[in-house]
Amino acid sequence: MSVNNTYNQLEINFNVKSNNMTKSISNKNQKKIKNILTVGGLFAGIGGIELGFKKVGFKISWANEIDKNAAITYRINHKHKLFEKDLKELQTVEVEKIDILTGGFPCQAFSVAGYRKGFEDDRGNVFFEILRFIDDLKPKVLFLENVKNLKSHDNGKTFKTVINELESRGYHLNYKVLNSSQYANVPQNRERIYIVGFRDKEVYNNFEFPKPKKLTKTIKDLLDDKADENFYYNKSKYYAQLKEEMINSDTIYQWRRTYVRENKSKLCPTLTANMGTGGHNVPLIIDKKDIRKLTPRECARFQGYDDSFILSDKLANSALYKQVGNSVTVPVIEAIAKQIKKALNV
Numbered sequence: 470m471s472v473n474n475t476y477n478q479l480e481i482n483f484n485v486k487s488n489n490m491t492k493s494i495s496n497k498n499q500k501k502i503k504n505i506l507t508v509g510g511l512f513a514g515i516g517g518i519e520l521g522f523k524k525v526g527f528k529i530s531w532a533n534e535i536d537k538n539a540a541i542t543y544r545i546n547h548k549h550k551l552f553e554k555d556l557k558e559l560q561t562v563e564v565e566k567i568d569i570l571t572g573g574f575p576c577q578a579f580s581v582a583g584y585r586k587g588f589e590d591d592r593g594n595v596f597f598e599i600l601r602f603i604d605d606l607k608p609k610v611l612f613l614e615n616v617k618n619l620k621s622h623d624n625g626k627t628f629k630t631v632i633n634e635l636e637s638r639g640y641h642l643n644y645k646v647l648n649s650s651q652y653a654n655v656p657q658n659r660e661r662i663y664i665v666g667f668r669d670k671e672v673y674n675n676f677e678f679p680k681p682k683k684l685t686k687t688i689k690d691l692l693d694d695k696a697d698e699n700f701y702y703n704k705s706k707y708y709a710q711l712k713e714e715m716i717n718s719d720t721i722y723q724w725r726r727t728y729v730r731e732n733k734s735k736l737c738p739t740l741t742a743n744m745g746t747g748g749h750n751v752p753l754i755i756d757k758k759d760i761r762k763l764t765p766r767e768c769a770r771f772q773g774y775d776d777s778f779i780l781s782d783k784l785a786n787s788a789l790y791k792q793v794g795n796s797v798t799v800p801v802i803e804a805i806a807k808q809i810k811k812a813l814n815v
């Protein structure tokens with residue numbers, strides 16, 4: 470064989486090999502692309518649940534939210550489609566099919582509707598809207614989040630309804646109350662119930678909730694040295710009382726209408742949707758300058774949002790407090806989403 474022939478043969482061999490390699494890489498990629506599961510988010514708020522799922526590699530396909538201010542924050546921070554309307558008006562044919570359906574649904578609906586009464590209740594029970602989406606889209610996985618009290622509400626009947634309705638649709642369910650301070654390295658005392666459901670029994674068997682995580686971050690790590698003048702209480706009619714009752718600068722207090730409560734465990738108390746209005750539940754601190762409330766940015770940090778998450782200055786602070794208080798602790802969602810991914814083996 471001439472040198473040229475040998476060279477040509479080598480080149481052919483190399484091309485065949487490299488073609489095979491490209492094929493196998495692209496097969497792998499295709500497999501990977503195929504394995505990226507999609508998420509649809511109900512009651513999306515500012516998208517804390519969607520963010521947690523996105524962070525572990527799921528693809529968010531769409532979300533739904535009724536509140537126009539929450540939708541502003543949502544759209545600044547997320548690129549996927551947001552249906553801004555009442556869920557009752559959103560038809561399942563309008564949205565793409567998804568693999569995972571998520572929702573941190575408001576639980577007030579259950580305070581007016583009794584066991585299954587929501588079906589006939591004119592005011593509509595939003596939980597039953599979730600069921601409509603489940604019936605029509607048949608997602609592989611369900612992820613629901615709610616206040617811890619969902620379990621005990623109406624002597625446990627509400628929770629029983631939730632579980633029965635989901636199980637009767639073929640889902641195998643896991644649920645657990647997790648405290649953000651124990652699972653997310655975020656110093657906020659926030660207990661929430663998380664319900665994870667799988668259609669596939671084997672995947673359900675593979676799933677376990679995340680293990681607790683050591684808390685290394687302190688309140689101080691998440692606070693700014695100072696804030697704008699309007700966050701300080703020196704002009705408040707309660708200033709003298711606050712000055713007297715607030716003595717520790719290394720914890721967070723909470724204004725409870727007529728008195729302040731100190732958090733003894735050196736955690737941020739549960740942030741609530743109403744903390745920006747009416748003076749109730751406002752988290753207070755003593756900084757180097759004086760007594761002030763936490764800023765919306767600081768509250769967002771106590772929900773595990775990093776500072777790249779945009780809080781628009783076009784929105785009133787009261788709207789931002791409400792959005793952040795209504796939201797979730799993102800790293801908790803991330804930790805559960807990671808476990809879901811593991812169970813699905815994707």
Ligand SMILES: C[S@@+](CC[C@H](N)C(=O)[O-])C[C@H]1O[C@@H](n2cnc3c(N)ncnc32)[C@H](O)[C@@H]1O
Nearest residue numbers: 512513514515516517535536555556573796797
């Ligand atoms: C507890 S919050 C969920 C917050 C969200 N998980 C987050 O990370 O920001 C419930 C959300 O449901 C929305 N909501 C309530 N009723 C609704 C409805 N009928 N249709 C669409 N959204 C609704 C509220 O505006 C609120 O933002």
